[in-house]
Amino acid sequence: MLDAELEVFAPADQWLRHVRFGQSRAELTTNSYAGAVVLYLRWCERTGRDWREAAGDLGLFMVWLKYAPADPHGQVLAGPGSTSMRGERRINGVLTGVRGLLSHAVTTGMVERWVLGQVYEIGSSRDLPAEALGEAPGMVARLKARHRLQEPESEVDRATDDEAVALFRACRNARDRVIVLLLARVGLRPGQVAGLRRSDCHLLMDSRALGCDVEGPHLHIIRRANENGAWSKSRKKWVQPVDFLVVQAMDQYTAERHRLLGGGATTSCW
Template sequence: MRAFPVVLPSGTRYWTVVDDCLEVVEDADRFLREVRLSRGRAETTTKAYAEGVSLFLRWCEATRRDWRIAARDMGLFMLWLRWTPGNGGRCQNVVPGPGTKPVRGEIRINKVLTAVRMFLSHAVVNEAVPAWVLEQIYELGDSLDLPAEARGEGGGMRYRMRARHRVDEPETAIDRASDEEVVAMFLACRSARDRLTLLLLSRVGLRPGQVAGLHRSDLHLVIDSRSLGCAIEGAHVHVTRRQNENGAWSKSKKSWAMPVDFLVVQAFDQYALERHEVLGSAGSDFVLVNLFRPP
């Protein structure tokens, strides 16, 4: 069992699960198609889900369990995830155990469990597995364990479905590059394209997929953009989710505009000159292109 990319005739891409004979696992494929096509989730999301589901199905196959009712042994699956290598341990007589470094960490295990819960919930809705499976993966919880901001108004206790299986994740401080580190990376850039990329990430705050998916028409770097049909004042960048040929994808379904300062504008001007020397006025509509590919 493993995750496998699929390209539809329309160009839309998603990930599915295939067995050792490269046959598509129908129930998993139906779930992943719905995630991608009906719910509009990113291709990378289907990849993460496909990898999690493939691990679950691999465990069921290795332990001779029927995946439709294997949720009652989810604790054993969590143990398998922690200590069994990526190949499922098929080529090894001994797998790592307590006292050694786990094969997968807490965050990775929780992401796999999330994918498996969504897969099994989808299978229950489509009557592919018994309805009692939901009782094995969810329990009825209250709102007392939620932060005060998430409990809503009214002050009364509310009930919700809570995941039954979850590993406690260690609390780690969220680190970001300091101003000194950003400046050091900026000085180390060897092209105007790289400097523009760094500023879009660090100064504007775009995600890598959003930067890679920018089209030239998304950049309005003049004071007044009304001649372009845009009423937003000042220099700005439009972030739009679209199906890009290079696979770039904005995780947000909403489109919005981010203001940019003179440093980003100046960096783009320098990159535009660099790009024009190589491509002229033609070339790809993407903002960022490879200008250094050997002819």
């Protein structure tokens, strides 16, 4: 991350490196945090605030986020009748990035410790569901974000079965049909589908010859760095069973791939 003089902004650069490599966060997550920091620093610059001490005015920052246009030179117009530029979910995401930057800066000694009191308050475990309490007896104190908008509840708009079938029929090759099935029928994320390798696909009823004791056809979903940049959002590797339709589609795709490309040197499915 560079400042106005095209110099590396060390506090943000160190924190983003820690997020990406120290916490093994996804590249897209790190990029999202970087965008949040840019917005915070832009607001501090335009309002004449020091980024180290502006945490007490995050409420004003939230108003700015709601109405500030994406164009860095655009004019902020707030008040009745003004159009919101960012929703509650996006604003909360930006605030998460800002809190991460300030907390890391406090840890490294770049920011005074009192700043933590501006972004967090001491909360209790009484408002947590029973599943989140674990076996800890009694009330437990925890840090609670001071600035957070209530996000509206909305139903997930998933594709209907008819839409999935129509998309499947519109595919012109076996590869696209497999991808549609993995997304719609198996429920994988796009990054997990794009990151699949041929060694992850165990489609026999008995895969012990491959060194795998899992019974039945299945896929191994593993978070790893891939040549195409695909990344599984889940940190833990897990096994996903697949049915006969996916097995048949994978078989057709394998035959098609071998016919067009031969054996190939790449380990990727695609």
